[in-house]
Amino acid sequence: MSLEPPLVFVVDDDASAREGIEDILQSVGLPVISFGSAREFLHGPRRDAPGCIVLDVRLPGTSGLEFQKILIEAGIRLPVIFITGHGDIPMSVMAMKSGAIEFLTKPLREQSLLDAVNAGIEADRLRREGSKHVSELRQRFELLTPREREVFALVVTGRPNKQIAAQLELSEMTVKVHRSQITKKMRATSIVELARMADRLGLSAEKS
Amino acid sequence: MIRRWRSQYWFSAAVCLLGSAALVASAYACLLIGVDFAAAGFSLLTGVVVISTFGSYLCAVVLSVVAAGCLSYFFSPPIFSFRVEEQDDLMALLAFLTTSIVTTVLAARIRRTSEEELRNTRAELARFARVAILGELTASIAHELNQPLAGLVSSGDACRRWLGNQPPNIERANQSLERIVRDADRASKVVERVRGLAKNTPPQKAAVSVKEAVREVIVLTRGELEQNQIRLEEQFADDLPLIWADRIQLQQVCLNLVVNAIESIKDLRGGPRNLLVRAEKDASDSVLLTVSDTGAGLDSDHTEDVFNAFYTTKPEGMGMGLTISRSIIEAHGGRLWASGNVPRGAKFQFTLPRCREGAI
Numbered sequence: 001m002s003l004e005p006p007l008v009f010v011v012d013d014d015a016s017a018r019e020g021i022e023d024i025l026q027s028v029g030l031p032v033i034s035f036g037s038a039r040e041f042l043h044g045p046r047r048d049a050p051g052c053i054v055l056d057v058r059l060p061g062t063s064g065l066e067f068q069k070i071l072i073e074a075g076i077r078l079p080v081i082f083i084t085g086h087g088d089i090p091m092s093v094m095a096m097k098s099g100a101i102e103f104l105t106k107p108l109r110e111q112s113l114l115d116a117v118n119a120g121i122e123a124d125r126l127r128r129e130g131s132k133h134v135s136e137l138r139q140r141f142e143l144l145t146p147r148e149r150e151v152f153a154l155v156v157t158g159r160p161n162k163q164i165a166a167q168l169e170l171s172e173m174t175v176k177v178h179r180s181q182i183t184k185k186m187r188a189t190s191i192v193e194l195a196r197m198a199d200r201l202g203l204s205a206e207k208s
Numbered sequence: 209m210i211r212r213w214r215s216q217y218w219f220s221a222a223v224c225l226l227g228s229a230a231l232v233a234s235a236y237a238c239l240l241i242g243v244d245f246a247a248a249g250f251s252l253l254t255g256v257v258v259i260s261t262f263g264s265y266l267c268a269v270v271l272s273v274v275a276a277g278c279l280s281y282f283f284s285p286p287i288f289s290f291r292v293e294e295q296d297d298l299m300a301l302l303a304f305l306t307t308s309i310v311t312t313v314l315a316a317r318i319r320r321t322s323e324e325e326l327r328n329t330r331a332e333l334a335r336f337a338r339v340a341i342l343g344e345l346t347a348s349i350a351h352e353l354n355q356p357l358a359g360l361v362s363s364g365d366a367c368r369r370w371l372g373n374q375p376p377n378i379e380r381a382n383q384s385l386e387r388i389v390r391d392a393d394r395a396s397k398v399v400e401r402v403r404g405l406a407k408n409t410p411p412q413k414a415a416v417s418v419k420e421a422v423r424e425v426i427v428l429t430r431g432e433l434e435q436n437q438i439r440l441e442e443q444f445a446d447d448l449p450l451i452w453a454d455r456i457q458l459q460q461v462c463l464n465l466v467v468n469a470i471e472s473i474k475d476l477r478g479g480p481r482n483l484l485v486r487a488e489k490d491a492s493d494s495v496l497l498t499v500s501d502t503g504a505g506l507d508s509d510h511t512e513d514v515f516n517a518f519y520t521t522k523p524e525g526m527g528m529g530l531t532i533s534r535s536i537i538e539a540h541g542g543r544l545w546a547s548g549n550v551p552r553g554a555k556f557q558f559t560l561p562r563c564r565e566g567a568i
Contacts, residue, residue: 013434014355016391020362023384027369058434085354085431106358110365 006121007049010034011041011067012056012083017106021054021083024110025117038067042074050128052101052120054113057084057091065091068098077127079120083108137197143185151178155191156198223263228274231255235278245283245297249304252279253311260312261319268312276305330535331410337532338405338460341467351431353398356391363387401428404456405463411454413540415563418451418458418487418495419444425459426485429466433483436474443486449562451495453540458560461533461544465499465556468529471522472503472554479552493562494542500555511546533558 008030012018018034025032035041038059053071057064068080081102082095092103101123102116144152147168154164161179165172188194234255238248252275260268280290284297292298342349367384370377401424426442433440451458466485473481480502490496506514513519515534520527530544537544537558544558 014359016356016359016387016394017362018359019387020359020366020391023366023380023387024362024369027366027373027380058431063437085351085358106354107361108358110362113362 003125004050006030006125007047007051008032008117008121009041009046009051009053009078011036011038011053011059011064013037013059014056017056017083021108021113024108024113025054028114030117038064038070041067042070050121050125052079052081052117052124054081054083054117057082057095065094065098068095068100072099077124079123081113081116081120134200137186137201140186141201144182148178148182148185151175152182152186152194152198153203155179155182156195156203158191158195220264220267223259223267224270227256227259227263227267227271230259231271231275232278235275235282239282239287245279245300248283249279249300253304253308256308257311257315261315263316265313265316268316269309272305272308272312275308276301279304333528334457334460334532334536335408337464337528338456341460341463341529342402342405344467345428345432345463347435348431348433349398349402349428351434352428353395356394356398360388360391360395363391398428401425405459407456409456411457413452413454415450416453416455416458418448418497418560421455421458422462422485422487422497425463426466428463429470432467432470436470436481438470438473438481438483441482441484443484443488445488447489448487448495449489449493451540451560452563453560457536457540461536461558462497462499464529464533468556469499469501469503469554472505473501474503476503490559492559494559495562496557496559498555498557500549500553502549502553504554505548505552506546506554508548511548514546515544 008025010018010021010025010032011034012021013036015036018036022032022034033045035044041053055064055067059067064082064084071078071080079101080095080099081104082092082100083104083106084091085106095103101120102112104112104116141149150168151164154167159167161172161175164170165175168175170178182188183194186194186197188197231252235248235252238251243251256268256271256275260271263271277290280292280297280301281288284292284294284301286293292301363384367381367388370381370384405425422444423442426440430440432438462485466483469483473483482502484498484500486498486500488496488498515530516527517531518527519530534544537560540560542558542560544556547555547557549555
């Protein structure tokens with residue numbers, strides 16, 4: 001399976017710095033879109049692709065750190081690589097705490113920038129695959145009937161059919177049929193896998 | 209006023225003429241009262257010294273000669289003639305002339321030296337204040353220099369990669385090189401400006417574009433503005449006339465006002481953080497420059513106090529910035545004043561007369 005092409009965003013108000021970064025990323029074949037301000041980015045074009053944001057800590061209007069919060073609130077989960085002219089310690093601590101994957105100082109070392117960007121893209125790709133998997137599971141879960149969902153919730157707690165039947169006031173035979181339906185619809189091969197899926201879907205919390 | 213006229217030729221001529229007339233009149237008066245040679249000589253000497261304080265070296269010499277002439281004409285026998293018969297009288301006249309010339313020339317020299325020293329001290333003080341502002345802006349200037357350098361390094365790296373590709377991408381490499389040149393140019397301009405401000409050159413007036421000069425120095429504060437989350441708005445009218453000023457001193461005043469504004473906004477919690485720099489033409493065809501902020505503002509009863517020497521609100525401030533700024537603007541024939549900004553903050557404004565056509 002070929003990998004989805006990545007996309008890197010550069011947000012820096014200074015044209016010299018921004019174009020330099022853009023150039024370096026393009027020279028290794030990475031598609032780049034760059035913006036001069038946080039607002040431009042929020043209103044600008046975005047493509048659904050794995051990527052990351054290279055963000056200047058100091059931006060006119062909104063600071064990079066505030067911008068990071070706005071991104072989180074807006075549900076944009078792209079990994080952030082901070083760059084700054086003055087790498088002061090409190091700022092970098094705050095940036096790392098709020099989830100930045102790297103904090104680089106200008107002028108940038110070419111290799112550290114490329115390493116950080118690649119790590120960011122990789123992290124985003126993994127996150128996207130993870131969430132894709134969950135949404136697939138959710139789709140499968142949607143196929144279950146309400147009764148099947150009830151049975152599912154009890155099956156993954158490890159209870160025997162007999163107990164489930166008693167609890168739901170069903171015959172043991174009916175529970176067995178439901179169970180095989182659930183396994184088929186969820187495309188699971190074992191009870192352990194079903195349990196793991198329930199975990200991913202956040203069902204384990206719902207057990208009574 | 210007199211200080212400004214003093215360098216003009218017509219002023220020296222007037223001092224010589226009027227002074228001579230006064231000397232002749234007083235010598236004649238002395239004669240009428242019946243004062244003797246020595247007393248008349250003394251009063252003329254006093255007159256020469258007093259009058260020549262207004263004029264130049266040349267005035268001093270001319271007046272001394274005129275006074276000696278009066279003495280010879282009115283007091284040494286034969287009276288009403290420049291002829292001197294007695295050896296003693298001749299000696300007395302010569303002694304008078306020498307004393308008079310030496311005294312007045314010395315007085316003029318002392319005055320000139322002290323004026324020069326005053327001027328130098330002022331220029332030194334202004335330069336000292338400039339360097340002090342630059343010191344406050346070190347981080348900001350470093351930031352402003354670091355940006356193009358960062359771009360330069362990245363473009364250099366990129367250029368190498370474009371050339372290293374198979375096949376080499378010459379077009380993109382060229383674009384990178386163009387940016388390198390542009391960024392290096394930008395960095396060197398920053399250095400040039402800082403050097404201009406720190407350099408020790410005597411004030412030199414020339415026709416200056418306010419917009420250009422002001423923009424050049426505001427750039428140096430950009431790092432500081434960004435760090436403190438201050439929004440800067442610049443408004444320059446299109447019809448601004450050129451002004452006749454020392455560019456560096458004008459920049460110093462602007463820098464001083466902008467840095468003060470940043471200081472007053474810096475520690476605010478909440479509220480807008482805006483800084484406005486506006487230049488426009490005023491009714492009398494001068495340029496009016498306004499620097500207003502939404503900072504802590506001024507004590508409304510004591511807006512004039514901020515211009516006093518050693519008045520400061522900053523813990524590490526010297527309290528000379530505004531005093532020096534005002535003396536600079538006034539030396540340019542303009543005015544600098546402060547007022548409250550609406551709805552909050554302070555507003556500093558100054559005017560500078562336009563450059564007259566003939567002055568260029």
